[in-house]
Amino acid sequence: MILTLTPNPSVDHTLEVDSLVRGEVLRVHATRAQAGGKGVNVSRALLGAGVPTRAVLPVGGGGGAELTSLLGDLPRVAVPIDGETRGNVTVTEADGTTTKLNAAGPALSAEEVEALLAALDDELSRSPDWVVASGSLPAGVPDDLYVRVARLAASYGVPLALDTSGAPLAAAAAAGSIALLKPNHEELSALVDRALPTVGTVTEAAREVLSWGNEAVLVTLGSHGALLVTGQDVFWARGPRVRTRSTVGAGDSALAGFLSREDTPQERLRQAVAWGTAAVALPGTTVPQPDDVATDSVSPVTEPDPLWRIEKL
Ligand SMILES: Nc1ncnc2c1ncn2[C@@H]1O[C@H](COP(=O)(O)OP(=O)(O)OP(=O)(O)O)[C@@H](O)[C@H]1O
Numbered sequence: 231m232i233l234t235l236t237p238n239p240s241v242d243h244t245l246e247v248d249s250l251v252r253g254e255v256l257r258v259h260a261t262r263a264q265a266g267g268k269g270v271n272v273s274r275a276l277l278g279a280g281v282p283t284r285a286v287l288p289v290g291g292g293g294g295a296e297l298t299s300l301l302g303d304l305p306r307v308a309v310p311i312d313g314e315t316r317g318n319v320t321v322t323e324a325d326g327t328t329t330k331l332n333a334a335g336p337a338l339s340a341e342e343v344e345a346l347l348a349a350l351d352d353e354l355s356r357s358p359d360w361v362v363a364s365g366s367l368p369a370g371v372p373d374d375l376y377v378r379v380a381r382l383a384a385s386y387g388v389p390l391a392l393d394t395s396g397a398p399l400a401a402a403a404a405a406g407s408i409a410l411l412k413p414n415h416e417e418l419s420a421l422v423d424r425a426l427p428t429v430g431t432v433t434e435a436a437r438e439v440l441s442w443g444n445e446a447v448l449v450t451l452g453s454h455g456a457l458l459v460t461g462q463d464v465f466w467a468r469g470p471r472v473r474t475r476s477t478v479g480a481g482d483s484a485l486a487g488f489l490s491r492e493d494t495p496q497e498r499l500r501q502a503v504a505w506g507t508a509a510v511a512l513p514g515t516t517v518p519q520p521d522d523v524a525t526d527s528v529s530p531v532t533e534p535d536p537l538w539r540i541e542k543l
């Protein structure tokens with residue numbers, strides 16, 4: 231069973247337009263409202279693939295009620311909060327360009343933060359195979375929340391996969407004990423505070439993160455695929471070129487694919503890239519179903535050339 235924690239979930243509203251022009255009246259071809267938030271998306275993707283999962287998330291107000299109804303039969307622990315669950319907006323264009331407007335989300339009180347961690351503690355005591363902690367932190371939640379999550383997971387011997395950015399990522403990565411970090415290229419670059427133009431520089435940055443006491447780094451590179459860096463090896467893989475409809479949730483789908491089955495690092499990377507590639511061909515925050523995923527079209531490369539430029543991959 232894979233447990234997920236999403237401290238700042240959302241209702242994702244997607245608007246599809248031909249082309250986004252600032253200051254104009256634009257006609258919207260299609261709109262959709264879907265359950266969102268990074269850990270929620272990981273759980274949704276796993277559920278679709280028949281992998282047991284459970285999502286822990288705070289919910290509040292009308293947005294929380296809408297999110298609850300959109301979650302359908304996803305197994306979950308919803309922690310009630312006074313604030314209003316956020317709505318995020320995505321605009322996708324005909325060429326696949328994706329523009330996202332993410333709200334800050336509700337402020338959580340200190341008691342609500344403790345209630346969320348208590349719900350997580352309770353679920354961790356049931357020995358899930360992994361816990362995934364993902365996304366931004368709402369106002370009122372200290373930047374070290376994921377450090378506390380890592381300690382809690384370690385106390386139960388449950389491996390933690392973390393996908394976040396900025397100060398919460400910096401705090402948790404520096405504290406160590408994370409089985410898998412999933413930054414994208416930009417997030418890793420911000421974490422080590424330098425540009426990472428090549429496979430070699432990305433690998434070096436990931437190795438620096440491992441030296442802080444973490445076990446593996448899956449760096450997703452958007453259309454350039456993903457690099458998996460462990461203490462021993464480096465693997466790179468990219469999917470086939472696909473028509474992009476929306477990149478929202480590609481990283482979450484990649485993480486779900488990586489965790490979807492016990493396997494070798496190469497096979498996990500193959501699944502991750504296949505699931506991420508499948509996600510971008512789907513609209514809005516739609517996560518891929520098993521039939522959408524073309525695993526055979528992904529061939530991981532062991533020890534890719536450090537001189538390869540990321541933008542050319
Ligand atoms: N434009 C694209 N074309 C093909 N595959 C893509 C594209 N964008 C993403 N992917 C696939 O999805 C994976 C995850 O993408 P990305 O690096 O954009 O994650 P992310 O930034 O965490 O995304 P998000 O935060 O929106 O979930 C990539 O490793 C790649 O396999």
Ligand SMILES: O=P(O)(O)OC[C@@]1(O)O[C@H](CO)[C@@H](O)[C@@H]1O
Nearest residue numbers: 240266267268318332365366479
């Ligand atoms: O604001 P955060 O928490 O960083 O990201 C939230 C979010 O953009 O992430 C998901 C896609 O990964 C979306 O469902 C959601 O709207």
